[in-house]
Amino acid sequence: xxxxxxxxxxxxxxxxxxxxxxxxxxxxxxxxxxxxxxxxxxxxxxxxxxxxxxxxxxxxxxxxxxxxxxxxxxxxxxxxxxxxxxxxxxxxxxxxxxxxxxxxxxxxxxxxxxxxxxxxxxxxxxxxxxxxxxxxxxxxxxxxxxxxxxxxxxxxxxxxxxxxxxxxxxxxxxxxxxxxxxxxxxxxxxxxxxxxxxxxxxxxxxxxxxxxxxxxxxxxxxxxxxxxxxxxxxxxxxxxxxxxxxxxxxxxxxxxxxxxxxxxxxxxxxxxxxxxxxxxxxxxxxxxxxxxxxxxxxxxxxxxxxxxxxxxxxxxxxxxxxxxxxxxxxxxxxxxxxxxxxxxxxxxxxxxxxxxxxxxxxxxxxxxxxxxxxxxxxxxxxxxxxxxxxxxxxxxxxxxxxxxxxxxxxxxxxxxxxxxxxxxxxxxxx
Ligand SMILES: *Cc1c(COP(=O)(O)O)cnc(C)c1O
Numbered sequence: 001x002x003x004x005x006x007x008x009x010x011x012x013x014x015x016x017x018x019x020x021x022x023x024x025x026x027x028x029x030x031x032x033x034x035x036x037x038x039x040x041x042x043x044x045x046x047x048x049x050x051x052x053x054x055x056x057x058x059x060x061x062x063x064x065x066x067x068x069x070x071x072x073x074x075x076x077x078x079x080x081x082x083x084x085x086x087x088x089x090x091x092x093x094x095x096x097x098x099x100x101x102x103x104x105x106x107x108x109x110x111x112x113x114x115x116x117x118x119x120x121x122x123x124x125x126x127x128x129x130x131x132x133x134x135x136x137x138x139x140x141x142x143x144x145x146x147x148x149x150x151x152x153x154x155x156x157x158x159x160x161x162x163x164x165x166x167x168x169x170x171x172x173x174x175x176x177x178x179x180x181x182x183x184x185x186x187x188x189x190x191x192x193x194x195x196x197x198x199x200x201x202x203x204x205x206x207x208x209x210x211x212x213x214x215x216x217x218x219x220x221x222x223x224x225x226x227x228x229x230x231x232x233x234x235x236x237x238x239x240x241x242x243x244x245x246x247x248x249x250x251x252x253x254x255x256x257x258x259x260x261x262x263x264x265x266x267x268x269x270x271x272x273x274x275x276x277x278x279x280x281x282x283x284x285x286x287x288x289x290x291x292x293x294x295x296x297x298x299x300x301x302x303x304x305x306x307x308x309x310x311x312x313x314x315x316x317x318x319x320x321x322x323x324x325x326x327x328x329x330x331x332x333x334x335x336x337x338x339x340x341x342x343x344x345x346x347x348x349x350x351x352x353x354x355x356x357x358x359x360x361x362x363x364x365x366x367x368x369x370x371x372x373x374x375x376x377x378x379x380x381x382x383x384x385x386x387x388x389x390x391x392x393x394x395x396x397x398x399x400x401x402x403x404x405x406x407x408x409x410x411x412x413x414x415x416x417x418x419x420x421x422x423x424x425x426x427x428x429x430x
Contacts, residue, residue, distance in 0.1 A: 015070030075190040079226030080262040087206020089275035090220030101127030108135035110158025113387040138173040157187035160407040161400030164329035171199025196225040209374030213288035226258035300341020303410040317349040349404040363428035378411035
């Protein structure tokens, strides 16, 4: 599908330009199958040798999944995508696709709690070190890079701090060091921020959040811009530029050119470690994408009004929302975002502190108390005692999670009802 179409149209159509060729079904069918019959023994051999494209086994690819991947590729403006079983496996594969034991990456410190734990504790068990840096200081990147550094990682909007990272500045800094920039773009989604247009080389999503959009399914996706010149830094990226023993000696950059990174992620990491998305969840993510633009606009409108209301409330100490006129993040959002809104996440501190935060959460009725974001329903959580409870006080500080912080994922209900719920809960919190 061509670049001339608008995101709203791509969200509804990309990946399935015509009715299903086998049945004329208009909706994308759920191909609930593990395997696909080969036409002949030669066909089977050619498929395994990657000489012809086609389906072999649903751990590696599936037609419903392909439509989802093509739609995400179109929405982010990349060359290819890989859907996975979760956002966490997408982040893991995005990094492992470039790193071996002894290597390191540099990551901004304001990260989703699960990603922080992966980077601080799990990857080091495999000999991969993550160097955490201040998200506002791309100019300091060079100090943290050595010949074993393989990538720079950032989140467009730090979760739960709701700080906006200047992706363009980080992309320029990474490229100056000969490194690709990997960006977790879960919070804004490509409708609010096209990170590949801002210079990122790889976009990563937890599809569990706004893409699925209804709190029903866990999944993730990696989208490759296809722009990074791996061959120009051949010694740094042997997995992509030298014969790969995991796949009968293929050199990915020679065999598939600009698709080297995303094809290796599928044929090596997904094939051999198996965090495959299910056909059913791929289908649910397609359902979600068809209304992504409508929901993101309403999430953003509601969050803007909630943030303004909280900022003017006597019981509230501080509010983080990039759409607030005096937000330190507004300039970066206005520079990087598409102009359709600032997203659905708001965090704030309550004057009655940690205890008040607990009472507030307990008093809310429309906001559900749970550990998710991006649902059509409004959600709330106290991060220091839940999502980030494994962090030390110093780590909480670097992650931007003060003890009084409550994070809201503002849903698509009527905003007046949400504000009334917050007001009664703030009163109950004292
Ligand atoms: C939720 C989330 C993840 C992890 O995704 P799962 O689908 O829960 O595995 C990664 N990054 C961000 C920013 C998230 O919000």
